[in-house]
Amino acid sequence: MRAHHALRPLHAEWTKLRTLPSTWWLLAALVALTLAVGAAAIAPVAADVCPGGTCDEDTVKLSLTGVWMGQAACLILGVLTMGAEYGTGTIRTTLAATPTRWRVLASKATVLALLTAAGGALAVLASILLADALLPDYAPALRPTLGSVLCLTLVALLGLALATMLRDTSGAITLGLGILYVVPLLVTLIPSPTWQHRLERWAPMPAALSIQSTRHLADLPIAPWPGLGVLAAYAAGLLLLAGVLFRTRDA
């Protein structure tokens, strides 16, 4: 009976997320975009760049390039999980039904994580299967595969945290896209080595995607697992902060 009681908000959040049409569109976009970009990335390699199967390219990493695009869908999904409630005022109904606020946030995070992990796994596995079919000497590995799925899940949680903190969909999405895309762009294009060095280690992206590397690991600015750890720390830290704000603020 008690277990049933504890699972009730989880069930409620699952129903809410499941019944938003945008959820399924975004999950479809996650799989389609990840696969499409992955295919575009490996197509030239498969065609001509490495004849005779002696590729210098990190083909595993290359085949998972689509995660760069797919993470936007995850971010938006995470933002809308909370942002949609603030946008429509449903949040008051939610909090009336489950007054313990941390339980609301934890339930949302759990449902979101499970859903994006499932969608992410589908997207990543599809990319790998495609690469396996197209590339001659393709050797998929567990770490990049698992890491990419975790990365997508963490990005969704990051979106949830940002939306809870800002209580505004557009603001959360803009900030989130800035973290996911603008920071990595600056990391590469910024002419200052000092800032490049700092950003490579302390910004969630592209540090997290070092998890996809299978070659020249010693040359990476940050090792694969610690890299993913940076993103995990951001997601967890912001979610915690969001939880504190969510508890103390008026709905």
Next chain:
Amino acid sequence: MSDATIEVRGLRKRFGRTLAVDGLSFTVEPGTVTGFVGPNGAGKSTTLRALLGLDAPDEGQALIAGRPYHALRTPLLEVGALLDAAALHPARRGRDHLRWLAHSHGLPVRRVDDVLAQVGLESAARRRAGGYSLGMRQRLGIAAALLGDPPILLLDEPVNGLDPEGIQWIRRLLRRLAAEGRAILVSSHLMSELEDTADHLVVIGRGRLIADTSVSELLHAASGDRVRLRTEARTQAMELLAREGGRVAVTDRDTLIVTGLPASRVVELLTEARVPFAEVGAHRATLEEAYMELTRDKAEFTSATETADEVTR
């Protein structure tokens, strides 16, 4: 320029599988407040949106002063409209909302202050619209409709969210505006809201016209010559009144409803024939009852949920 009339002719509009408006025709004359009544989902808002050029009709015409809306050069000076009072940017001040509308027609800012005074919103005008109560939003929406001092007004559920005092205020306002010779169309899903306000009624259900009648005619028809009669001598009374041209229905062991004969004539006949009776009452309907009476005949109209079935067939 044609007269300040609103004219809907054979309007038909379909959204996907739902036929929202189905061959609707009516006219609103200057100097009257016309109530536009129907349950939620009857097609009222769709008709108003078609009149305002927001939805393109599939068939038929929705004309303002004889012209389609998009042909109006200065629409705010010809039609004032209140569609959705919540359609405000929450960060914009009430006064600024009216200012951009005024700018779009080159109206002086003085006019903004005039209408704010007219709706009694001067004190809140410099506050952000996000903090307005529903009643304040309605007043701001009405102010926006009045901005161009138009001869035609289209108001969608203007009474929504107003307190009793506000309802009285809007009734007086609408009567006064109509008395000035304006044509006013006020939609509502509650007939009682239009009591004391409307001169004329356009009743629709499932997108079709059910009645286009003046309020007095409707009330007269509804109250008509229904007489309730209580008598111990039921059979005797029924025979007598039927012979004299009345239609008699039995509702109770000792109660009859007589139609087709005025109460005075019923009393006269019963007295002459020495039929004992306990009570004769003339029945006077409220607008709400008149509406129920009107819609009872339309079997398909009793529930809005039936609409979907009907359409799929």
Next chain:
Amino acid sequence: MTTSTNTEPETTPTPYRSHLHPTHAGFPRLLHAEWTKFRTVRAWLLVLVAAAVATVLITQLSASGSVTSGGPDAIHGPDGTTVTDSFRFTHRPLTGDGSVTARVTGLKTADDRSVEPWAKAGLIVKSSLRQGSSYAAVLATPGHGVRMQWNFTHDTAGSDSAVTTAPRWLRLTRTGDRLTGYESADGANWSKIEDVSLSGLPKTVQVGLVLATPGHQDVHRSFGGSSQSSGGGRATATYDHLTLRGTSTTTPWTSTDVGAPTPNAPAPHNARPDSTTTVTDGTYTLTGQGDIAPDQGGPDIVQMSFQGVFVGILFMIALGALFVTGEYKRGLIRTTFTATPARLKVLAAKTTVIGAVTFVAGLAAVAVGYTLAQSTLRGNGFGPPAFPDYPLLENPALRAVLGSAALLSLVAVLALAVGVVLRNSAGAIATVVMLVILPQILSFAFPLPAARWLLRVTPAAAFAVQQGVKKYDFTSHNCLPEGGCYPLSPGNGLTVLAAYTAAALLLAAWTVRRRDA
């Protein structure tokens, strides 16, 4: 019991007429209305200010972290362009008018690498042996046919005959300041390649055979950077039928290595092997390396002063999208279209207002950012002569500043147009970020040909407008996305973005007219 007091009006009342003068709802009034809408939402003004501040701040941070110790002294061509000018030269002075003719019989690699497509063997007239002095040359190449090139930044293609497969006759004629290049397959039938005028050419110039080959480049790319190693690339060319007509003071041909062959090569790995010239029975064999071309490899301090735009753009996207999706979200768009039924005019007014507002704010931000960043870079060692001054009001800085402001403005309008189509802020913002920013990130990860293609066909091409150093396509420079190199010229790059914006506006116009509001 309610007693209705309503009665039908007894007489038909006089229809009401508005007491206000009907003023024509002209376009300037619409602009005024949309501007009032924009100005009265404080959050939007704050976003605009935040965009400007972030642009300046990030630009400044990026510039303050960039330090150079100066590097070797750069060589500048006659028009001030930084150039590479080193080659094997077998020459004689020529005074006054004259002409030099020779047949290039072969050009091949002199080490274990394949011959570079941009290796050059041919004839040159150069004002002196000093690096960077003016010149004109007719050159046979293995991969790009016969070329006439002059003063480093000018190039005209001749026939596309490859010197590795067939010998080629070349001739260069001087008449006053005019130099004319010819080529021929047989030494009898000559065709003119180009006729150029080199102003200020001295009376006595150096004339002769030239051999140059750029170093071989290997690129290893991975996200977050790439390493390029260049080296080797020695070549050998053979010539015969060398004749010089005109007044020459010394009879024998002398040979010189103009400049150091590889000025930046670290010793000892790329130590310069000896260049040689041998003459046997009228056949001249030159071995050497180097290049005569604009130097495209150094830091571009103009481009380095616009890093903040990448952040500013994000705010502009949000602003452009919210300016219209906010109206759809709340149904305010119906009020707008009720006041102005001409929907295309509303779209035009919104576009004008958001375009102008973002252009002005963007212009102020990039101008201030550029000025501050330039002064910071000067303090960090990026000074003349290696890094000349680029004043704000002169090209290329002016073009980059105006272009960046236009870029910010076009992106905001693109977001507005996508917002009209999608009627949803989340979708509009994400779509535009993915169109403008994501292609660049993917270009770092994609193999080079795909990466360059991506930067040509997506709106990201517009960032080319920030490049201060002109990119020449007749050099062997590797245009790497992670090096901030965009394959299109500044103007064409911005045009790609403008085309996307125009297409999105057309789509928006079509949907806004067709759809019910």
